[in-house]
């Protein structure tokens with residue numbers, strides 16, 4: 001008889017916690033509620049045993065057992081253990097990320113009649129009651145009426161059974177034990193085609209010309225005037241909601257709104273509705289998904305596959321047919337039709353009775369994909385993304401667990417979707433940095449996908465036009481099978497790329513301009529031909545540096561060691577989003593007014609340097625007054641609906657000149673675009689990160705890939721100050737293999753991934769002296785211990801030494817073997833623990849993607 005259970009709790013401690021079993025013995029994998037330092041925490045049972053803990057400290061009892069079966073299948077428990085070990089993260093924190101969000105899954109229990117129950121019912125109550133039974137006649141009659149009630153085979157909730165028959169839970173459970181009934185736990189049922197709520201900003205006449213409620217809100221007076229009379233003051237949350245709505249043109253899904261203002265209470269919107277400032281409309285959700293596919297992309301997957309696609313599919317399908325773990329790297333240039341192959345492979349998985357998982361970097365950025373998925377797989381699709389409410393997430397989770405949705409599409413954490421009979425995992429844009437979770441557990445969705453496929457003997461396909469060097473190296477070593485698509489579909493050529501040397505541009509024109517003469521000329525010509533132009537300006541805001549010409553200082557955020565970005569006020573309906581002109585920190589969101597003088601030396605010579613997308617748009621309006629200009633960045637795209645709206649205007653040709661940040665480079669397939677301009681992308685080459693060149697190459701290649709996807713060939717103009725840099729040169733020649741060969745040399749030489757495994761250890765504290773003090777304690781330990789086969793760089797100030805008021809120092813650890821690195825990290829954590837350095841002040845980032 002087990003007396004104890006070990007529970008993994010979501011706390012930053014690398015251990016399990018033992019509790020006494022209290023009545024119900026939980027199964028491994030079930031969730032329990034337990035007391036933990038004065039709180040009630042939910043954890044997952046990982047072991048049930050009889051070993052009384054040796055020390056005689058008090059063992060507390062489990063308060064409640066939440067599941068009577070393991071919530072996570074064994075396979076996912078095993079994956080969790082692997083993640084905990086690999087990323088040196090507490091198992092409880094790993095498991096928290098795997099379970100449907102919102103901790104408490106709202107579920108209800110339903111009962112259904114079973115075969116034995118039917119027999120009892122048909123063979124007569126007499127026979128049933130003639131059995132020796134501890135039940136009273138009254139209870140036996142009640143059992144009979146329960147069977148009677150359930151005769152039609154439909155499931156019923158306990159509440160319904162209680163009111164119809166008077167049965168209570170213990171009676172029903174007794175019937176389950178006799179196998180007369182079955183019990184199922186269901187997530188709250190919802191209508192699949194439910195309505196979706198959209199918040200709409202109500203415009204009021206203020207008599208102030210252009211001004212609307214929005215403008216008054218942004219005016220700083222925080223006084224809203226509506227229909228001529230003054231309304232009471234709005235609080236901060238209410239203002240934020242109004243601003244958010246206005247920023248996106250006055251309409252937004254309630255869901256998106258909640259997602260972008262996580263701090264605002266639910267009641268805020270209700271209050272605004274009561275005051276008549278916001279209205280709620282309901283539209284069918286399908287409208288959203290359907291609306292996406294409407295750009296003629298809906299049936300994109302129905303193309304007859306070309307030869308390269310057939311070959312790629314053939315390789316993947318053969319691996320699926322053969323069975324067993326088989327990782328693939330699919331290198332397919334932009335526009336080679338990778339999506340079509342993904343869909344065909346997923347179809348094959350379904351046909352073989354398996355499920356398929358498709359991971360994408362960000363669903364909101366590629367709404368077209370969603371539309372195609374629904375068109376191709378209909379009800380079988382479950383979408384998991386960050387904007388679901390906890391309830392919706394739980395609902396999807398249970399649909400998947402029940403096997404109703406066999407095609408699961410989602411972002412990073414969808415890799416944990418509890419699909420049964422996993423046959424295929426596809427990781428689209430596998431190079432994308434957003435697959436790395438930047439909080440504990442700091443796992444990489446792509447690498448977890450490969451591991452999960454391994455645990456399930458499944459096929460995994462990592463696809464990209466610019467594979468990460470890690471994946472490419474794995475293919476070179478023969479660990480991953482390679483699938484290549486080197487040509488675009490329909491014999492379309494890749495666009496011609498021309499570099500514009502901005503050093504010459506300055507010499508020849510004598511002035512610093514955002515757009516080169518060449519780009520202006522080509523843009524005009526392209527617009528004149530009735531074609532479309534996309535311009536990448538990878539910074540949002542107006543100017544990203546405000547500098548004092550007297551003292552040379554830059555205006556930095558109060559909370560972060562980061563230059564603040566200047567945002568200009570906007571006129572028209574967008575005004576509310578940007579409450580007056582301001583400086584904003586893009587790391588913590590801190591805003592302040594624009595000072596007239598330098599905060600350090602009080603000089604009046606403040607200069608605004610570095611053009612962001614907002615300035616780009618303004619300048620384009622001056623240059624091309626006839627153009628229909630759109631902007632795509634985090635200021636204009638808040639939720640999925642904004643993205644959809646912008647993209648559909650592009651597809652329809654309502655926008656013919658689009659400027660934006662790297663969002664514009666994400667997989668969009670707009671056939672009218674024949675010219676892509678790139679501005680300042682080489683800036684990132686100077687960042688202190690060994691992946692700087694790789695990132696610049698990827699961005700240039702991906703954004704170039706947006707040109708010439710239709711019948712007309714495309715062209716790309718890259719403005720650069722580093723025309724000779726290999727990342728720029730190779731990107732210009734569409735020479736990915738050339739780039740990797742060169743870059744791998746450098747990585748090998750510098751002992752960087754993929755030739756070494758790396759971990760970033762950040763020591764952080766709000767107190768500078770703690771951060772530096774602990775860093776030197778650890779530094780001394782590293783020096784004395786002389787870990788074998790591990791190189792330790794640091795301690796050093798992190799490139800961003802202060803972030804959100806936290807001081808940051810770091811070490812970079814490199815090792816040739818993963819096991820050695822893991823052991824070093826664990827030894828370090830033990831030492832830190834002995835020194836009293838709190839675990840939460842140490843960030844251990846294995847396979848760190850950002851070293852900033």
Ligand SMILES: Nc1ncnc2c1ncn2[C@@H]1O[C@H](COP(=O)(O)OP(=O)(O)OP(=O)(O)O)[C@@H](O)[C@H]1O
Pocket residue numbers: 300301303304305306309332333334335336337338339340464465489490666667668669705709
């Ligand atoms: N066999 C085919 N014949 C003709 N057109 C095709 C074929 N397969 C796909 N397409 C079309 O080619 C275009 C590009 O396909 P897709 O978006 O899958 O490219 P991709 O490889 O994912 O590119 P990127 O990496 O740039 O996202 C789409 O418009 C798609 O409809």
Ligand SMILES: [Zn+2]
Pocket residue numbers: 557558559560562585586587588589590804
């Ligand atoms: Zn900041």
